[in-house]
Amino acid sequence: MSLKLKALTKSIWVYHLSTGSCNNCDIEILDLLTPRFDVERFGIILVGSIRHADAILVTGALNLKTIPRVKAIYDQAPKPCVIIAIGACSCGQGIFAKGYNTPEPVDSLLPVNIYIPGCPPKPEAMILGIVKLIQKLRGKK
């Protein structure tokens, strides 16, 4: 475990990347920031630029139009960068697997570190996922 990655677990700054979703996972992510869940308590904030991000929250099923953009954004991300796949769409391809516009799942393009399934996952599930991610990065069971 690199020191950089370990340091990253202190307060994860996340960037939200919607790759062609139904919006619901995105709304639930924003919901995490609002008073009921308020993940800022744990040092998790949503940043506007990929260059400030420690982690990318990927939602949605990749489609032909977003694939090149997603690649470009991942290339700009400072490494190490943790990829969190949120929702059935980005974990597999969900209900859109057979569509003509959704050729490949997210993990064939990006190295996904943790999957949070659900359609949409509940905010509690997302928090649990991030807690598990931090434990994993710190090398705990």
Next chain:
Amino acid sequence: MARNIIPIGPYHPLQEEPEFFRLHVDGETVVDMDIEIGYNHRAIEKISESKSYDQVTFLIERICGICSTSHPFAYTNAIDDLLGVQVPERALYIRTIIGELERIHSHLLWLGLAGHFLGYNTVWMWAWRYREPILDIFERISGNRNHYAMFKPGGVRRDLDEADFPWIKKTLKGLLPKFDMFKGAVMDDPVIRARTEGVGVLTKKDVHDYACVGPTARASGVAIDVRRDDPYAAYDRVDWKVITADGGGVFAKAVVRILELYESTNIVLQCLDKMPKGPIDLNIKDMPVGEGIGRHEAPRGEVFHYIMSDGGNSPARHKVRAPSYMNIFSNKKAVIGETVSDATIILAAVDPCYCCTERMAVVDCKTGKKLMDGQDLIRLSQEKTERLRNTRTIL
């Protein structure tokens, strides 16, 4: 004239969905605008043709996460139209309740985002906090906070439990003072007024020209509402009124949405009182050959679904028209001539929902020319008819 282009998107901190705006500005003033969408296109109409009628409700729910009931609502209306059946009374009431609860949560969501765009993050936090009780109600009814999967052709999937009614009523009534607070915060705040009143105005004529629907049209004084104009579900059995405002600017749109919060709460409370007991589902087994259309007044305006059946297990053709598809083009009218700083709130004021709207066009990459759009398809179709006609006469 010196023109600069400000690109917004496709990934931009202001937006939660990918979309791309190109603002052409001259100094501070926006002189032209391009909209590029298509980042959310997921081939839903095509996938729908490979699902059974029952599965389609789950698929189209996932067109849009914010108004996830409006598509199944319009779709089930279309199926009922195709079958020519009368859905059980209790199911109609349940559908209405779900539809209106969704309007409340969607309008609160918009209000929050609009506050965020204007720099009023407090409004954002408040609005989203008071949206949570609505999601709790959904969770109690359906087991999920969003994507409730309540609708099915010929009825609804789950019944409401009478034992929950007092709690639901109490929660809703508890929200009314909060709505009052929003009304006060938006209508009486001089700064919000100054930022939004008379900004991004659409006149009545613009609304007609661009065929806007929903709150975007109602804010310009055009009283259209499918719930009243073509009643379905239980909307004609309860007492409510269509909210309109004059002015057509961002302020008017906010006022319409805030006042609709009260109407929707009112509708839900009445439905809970009046709901009869009885079956909730027709258990439809066969699908005849035919076609049906269904409409629903979604939080953003009229949703339209068309279903063609060839008697098989899945739709032969499924056509969806979402309200944002009509509304976002009015941005072009509303934004031009305004300053850059107002552009974002104007773009947000129609409450655009791009994941509902995505369409496909075939484009030749080399020339960038659209190979086919709606007009071309109509032309092709007309040419084909013409050809057939000619061959007939020859024969």
